[in-house]
Amino acid sequence: MGSEAIWLFAQTFTSSFQASCSELASRLKAANTGSVHSIAGEIQALNKRLIEATGRLPSYDQRQCELQLTALDKSLDELRSSTAGKTKFAFKRKVKTPSTETATPALVITPTITARTTYSASRTISNRSNCHLSRSCLSGISSSTDQIEVSITNISGSILNLLPSKDESTLFANIISLSALHISDIQDSILILGHVDGSIMLHNLTNCVVVAGCHQFRMHNSTAVDAYLDIASNPIIENCDHVRFGAYPRELKQPLVTINDHTNLPFLPQDFSHIRATPSPNWRALEQDELVHDWSLSENHCTLQLENALPRPKA
Amino acid sequence: MGLLTIIRKSRQKEREMRILFLGLDNAGKTTILKKINGEDISSVSPTLGFNIKTFIHRKYTLNIWDVGGQRTLRPYWRNYFEQTDAIVWVVDSGDRMRMRDCREELHNLLLEDRLSGASLLVLANKQDINGSLSDLEISEALDLPGIKSHNWKIWPCSAVTGLNLIQGLDWVVEDVAHRLYYSSTNYS
Numbered sequence: 001m002g003s004e005a006i007w008l009f010a011q012t013f014t015s016s017f018q019a020s021c022s023e024l025a026s027r028l029k030a031a032n033t034g035s036v037h038s039i040a041g042e043i044q045a046l047n048k049r050l051i052e053a054t055g056r057l058p059s060y061d062q063r064q065c066e067l068q069l070t071a072l073d074k075s076l077d078e079l080r081s082s083t084a085g086k087t088k089f090a091f092k093r094k095v096k097t098p099s100t101e102t103a104t105p106a107l108v109i110t111p112t113i114t115a116r117t118t119y120s121a122s123r124t125i126s127n128r129s130n131c132h133l134s135r136s137c138l139s140g141i142s143s144s145t146d147q148i149e150v151s152i153t154n155i156s157g158s159i160l161n162l163l164p165s166k167d168e169s170t171l172f173a174n175i176i177s178l179s180a181l182h183i184s185d186i187q188d189s190i191l192i193l194g195h196v197d198g199s200i201m202l203h204n205l206t207n208c209v210v211v212a213g214c215h216q217f218r219m220h221n222s223t224a225v226d227a228y229l230d231i232a233s234n235p236i237i238e239n240c241d242h243v244r245f246g247a248y249p250r251e252l253k254q255p256l257v258t259i260n261d262h263t264n265l266p267f268l269p270q271d272f273s274h275i276r277a278t279p280s281p282n283w284r285a286l287e288q289d290e291l292v293h294d295w296s297l298s299e300n301h302c303t304l305q306l307e308n309a310l311p312r313p314k315a
Numbered sequence: 316m317g318l319l320t321i322i323r324k325s326r327q328k329e330r331e332m333r334i335l336f337l338g339l340d341n342a343g344k345t346t347i348l349k350k351i352n353g354e355d356i357s358s359v360s361p362t363l364g365f366n367i368k369t370f371i372h373r374k375y376t377l378n379i380w381d382v383g384g385q386r387t388l389r390p391y392w393r394n395y396f397e398q399t400d401a402i403v404w405v406v407d408s409g410d411r412m413r414m415r416d417c418r419e420e421l422h423n424l425l426l427e428d429r430l431s432g433a434s435l436l437v438l439a440n441k442q443d444i445n446g447s448l449s450d451l452e453i454s455e456a457l458d459l460p461g462i463k464s465h466n467w468k469i470w471p472c473s474a475v476t477g478l479n480l481i482q483g484l485d486w487v488v489e490d491v492a493h494r495l496y497y498s499s500t501n502y503s
Contacts, residue, residue: 184412275363
């Protein structure tokens with residue numbers, strides 16, 4: 001088969017495959033118990049067609065088709081479990097309940113776990129809005145100078161500055177070393193995270209600025225985020241859009257942070273939602289005139305600073 | 316190639332194990348493998364795709380497949396299930412928010428026919444970080460005692476300090492060897 005014929009085949013195959021998939025998807029939405037069986041059969045047939053076409057499709061198309069099939073399978077499973085109720089999952093639940101009842105040692109352990117959770121809950125900065133948070137909110141969480149993990153959740157319209165400062169209230173907090181951050185559900189905020197001796201994990205950020213030095217940076221399900229990073233590995237995004245990357249700002253330099261003078265990004269972001277040769281539409285580098293230079297974040301002008309720095313200021 | 320080489324090669328082949336490293340993203344799968352091999356861990360990027368590592372451990376050749384854990388990559392895990400002798404499930408012990416997610420992914424994995432019989436080693440990673448859940452807490456959170464289909468064990472470990480990495484690997488190799496090469500472990 002000539003390359004043109006292969007291309008033609010791939011074209012027709014992909015479009016007819018897409019059509020069948022969307023048709024099945026719409027039928028699944030309106031399906032009842034009776035039609036589950038026939039739909040399952042058709043998904044199988046579709047799967048067979050795809051396997052037969054292996055080698056004649058571009059690998060990206062092949063993957064996309066596989067993904068669609070998986071999605072169909074999943075919604076079919078959901079439909080099955082909602083209509084039939086006697087699935088593996090339901091069966092497992094039934095097994096689980098008696099096992100916890102019989103396992104008395106588990107009940108003995110429970111108190112210690114609750115104690116641990118409350119203890120560790122103090123490492124969480126959460127449920128704040130419209131305020132200015134400094135490193136002092138880390139004080140009192142640990143008596144040791146160990147590497148610690150901090151979770152930051154549910155913050156909106158705020159500035160969080162974890163950089164060590166000369167302020168006395170943060171003296172103790174200054175010696176704490178952060179080694180992992182788990183961050184989720186942040187809106188319209190500036191997060192100055194400073195140096196993290198490990199990885200940063202972010203979920204559900206909207207309209208935020210993040211400044212950090214770290215080993216690894218992963219961001220999921222977020223939109224309109226400007227990330228200023230000092231990082232030796234590739235930062236990654238997954239299921240994100242309107243993300244802009246920039247180098248760690250010179251103005252917030254810490255001894256640990258290396259600043260290079262590149263106008264280009266000193267790191268290469270990867271978009272796991274766009275695994276192909278073309279550039280990802282979900283991120284770009286910040287242009288020179290878009291970079292924020294004024295990082296003198298005082299408590300007094302919180303709203304103004306947010307307005308100036310956030311990627312999507314309120315109109 | 317002499318006869319001895321051929322014999323040696325075939326014996327080596329017999330003593331191969333295929334181990335799959337899985338877990339959510341940010342668990343530390345790649346970092347653990349790099350640490351075990353004495354490589355630099357300071358610039359490990361999130362895995363796009365997979366890495367293969369082959370090395371000898373306790374007279375067994377381990378073929379280790381380290382597959383990326385990002386959500387977009389998880390549907391591809393199944394491509395690596397064939398002929399797997401052991402699963403190493405790596406957990407970020409500090410990631411309280413996603414323990415549920417972690418439990419569901421693990422239990423879904425164990426339903427897979429092609430993985431039936433494989434030994435399961437759970438590594439509660441990042442124990443060097445203050446605030447991480449203990450192995451006991453992870454065991455509860457992931458409902459490990461509820462696993463009857465696989466021979467499992469959990470080890471608290473740290474990819475940064477190297478704590479328990481070798482011990483964990485020892486357990487899993489021992490467990491697979493006991494199953495596959497029972498006669499040969501007896502005299503070796």
